[in-house]
Amino acid sequence: MHHLRWLARAAASAIAIFMLSCAVVLPPSGGPEDRTPPLVEECSIPNGMVRIGSQLAITLTFSEYVERSDIARNLGITPTAPYQLNWSGRRVTIVFDSLRPQTTYRMSLATGFRDLHGNRATEPFTLIFSTGDRLDSCQIRGLITSPVSAPLYAVLRPADSAVSALEYRIPAAADGRFLADALPCTRFVVAAYADVNGTGSFEAGEPGGVAAAPIQAQPPTQAPSVRIWLGRSSNAHELQVISCRATSSRRIRIEFSAPLERISSRVWELADSARGRRVPIAATIATGPQTIELISGEPLSDTTSYRLTLTPGAIIADSTGATLPDTVSFAFRGLAIPDTLPLSIRSIEPNRDTTRNADLKPVLHVVWTDALSEIPKVTLTQQPHRDTIPIAIEQPDDASIRVQPRDSLQPATTYTWLMHLRDVRSWRGASSSDTGFLIRTIVTLDTRTGGSLSGAVDDSCCNCQHRIVVVRTPQQAIVATAEADAHGYFRIPFLPEGKYELDAFCDRNANGRYDSGTLSPLRYGEPIAERPVPISIKARWDVTGITLRLRR
Structure with a gap:
């Protein structure tokens, strides 16, 4: 009997050992919620290693278990070289078998990878090594300003066509900072993009941008800095x-x-x-x-x-x-169908009779169903004394008008828009079905609940004719813009209490918005400020003396 019990215990132990040896390695469960971002804890070779052969295996150890598919998407090798990934628990081994001789390589892991609890890495990992006797030693530092929260990449291409057309793809930190090191000492076109789609490469429609001019890579003590402001990217094809x-x-x-x-x-x-x-x-x-x-x-x-x-x-x-x-x-x-489209108002903005907390430079935008023969008469008056306010009228097209006061209005004051509809005619002389007057009453903001700011934009870098100042929230939403005068001075009369970021750009084509440029075809972005300036607005405070310096 004792012999049978001993056999049963031995069999149970053997089964347990077998089951443990076949178990899938999983992270431990339980404990407090994990909010710590993952990072590369250890690398099997030192950064800057030289005289490496054509075959190489690099093992990375992570601080915790990570999503393996994320690593495959966010791992980049420059210049391109084929590799394989072999996994073992928290370790991944990157195996190369055909590295080129006398070449400096950059292996980078962007911030897009996550741990098993969904925490995203906040710091990229970069490893530089060479199959030659030395590393390329020049650098370019940079800062990417993005309107979206997504992994950011800088892309560097030699500006001189005589230089080998390598492309360096550098992952940026979560705050947009990046360092491109181990570069040849030549000029580069520097671009950047936000990897919204999570593919690891730029796709049409993702925010992108190009620095305003080529940047010369320099030794570390003289490394230049560049800033790239991401904007809407162009379509992959021409307009059709x-x-x-x-x-x-x-x-x-x-x-x-x-x-x-x-x-x-x-x-x-x-x-x-x-x-x-x-x-x-x-x-x-x-x-x-x-x-x-x-x-x-x-x-x-x-x-x-x-x-x-x-x-x-x-x-x-x-x-x-x-x-x-x-x-x-x-x-x-052509067609012989008579043109009988009646004329009437299609839309009005503001769409309510009375608007409160209106901007200090409000806009009246009216759209008709057909083209007008001439611009209708519009007035803006301050109540209750009916003082006439100077206005500017523009036509986005021949069937609409956009009206705005030339100067900022008084805060906490009532104004009235008045448009005469009786004499409105279409391009062929037909009367409008709308008669009488179009009236809109607005009450402007009470600026005592906020403050103002003023300063100057220095354009000594590029002799800019149109200097535009932009105010953003910490979430990168643009809440105000202003154009500096001929001397570079600007003033924003009202901002609600809060923290903001002040920026500026040179509107070279005078289209009223920032053009970020494209890599293909190559179009450089417009010059922007060296760095955004953080500001804090308090009620009834005037923030003054701000200087924004444009740079190429």
Whole structure:
């Protein structure tokens, strides 16, 4: 009996040992919630190692168990070299078998990898090694400003085409800082992007940007610094026309592949295809974000073919900067359908009769269903004395107006917009179905609940004609902008209490927004401030003496 009990115990022990040897290694469970980001705790070779052969195995040990698929996505080798990943618990071994001779390599792990509790790494890991006798020793430091929370990468390409066209992809820290070291001492085009899609590489639509000029890599004690402000990236393809057709005896509808930046009738030329005779264009209307209508100055014939082309030198761009090729040409046949579109107001902003806490430079934006023959009469008066306020009127297209006071209004004051509708006519003289007056009352912000700020933008780097100041929240949302005057001085009359970040850029093309540039095709970004300036706004305080220095 004792012999049988001994056999049973031995068998149970053997089974237990076997089960343990076959168990999957998992992180321990229980205890307080893990909020510590993972990091690379140990590397099997020292940073800066030289005289490495063509075959190499590098083992990284993590501080905790990590998502293995994240490592595969966020591991980068520059220049490109094939490798394999072998896992064992918290360790991964990267195996190379065909490294090139006399080459400095950079292996980097971006901040996109997570532990098993979803905590994302906050510091990238970088390892430099060489198959030659020495490392390339020059550096470029940088800071990336991004509107989104996503892993950030800097991309460096030699600016001189005579230099080997390597691409260095450098992961940045969570705060946007990056260091590109072990570089050849040459000039680089420096770009950056936010990896929103988590693929590890740049994709069209992700925020991106390019420094305003090439940067010369220097030894560590003289390493230059560069700042890149990410913006909307251009489409992967040129702007395209989806369709072009007549919709009546006077209207030609054009649909584009993306929303347009600006609308103008002066960029188009219309001609009778058979005789080559020019046909005047009377007006242009935006009927949707990606659709415009051209109104012909004379009736179109249903027996005639017409050709629409771009005026020489004209540029049509979408909201990301992608342009329509200047060689485009569209043929269509006219229609005999009479043009009877009635004129009426399509939309009004503000859409309420009374608006409280209005901005100190409020906007009245009115859109009609058809093009206008002339700009209607609009006034802005201060109540209760009905003092007239100087205003500026612009037409985004021929069927809308945008009205704004020339100067900032008084805080906590009532004003009235008044538009005369009786004399509003369409391009062909038809009366509007709206009669009487359009009235909107606004009450401006009480600035006693916030403060103001003022300062100057130094453009000694680049002789900038249009210097734009931007105010962001800590979450990178833009809450105010202002253009500096000819001497570089700016003032923002009101900001609610809180903490902000002040920035500036040179609006070279005067389009009112920052253009961040693209790598393909190469377009440098506009110059920006050396660094953003943190500010704190308190009620009834004026923050003064701020200087923002632009740099290329």
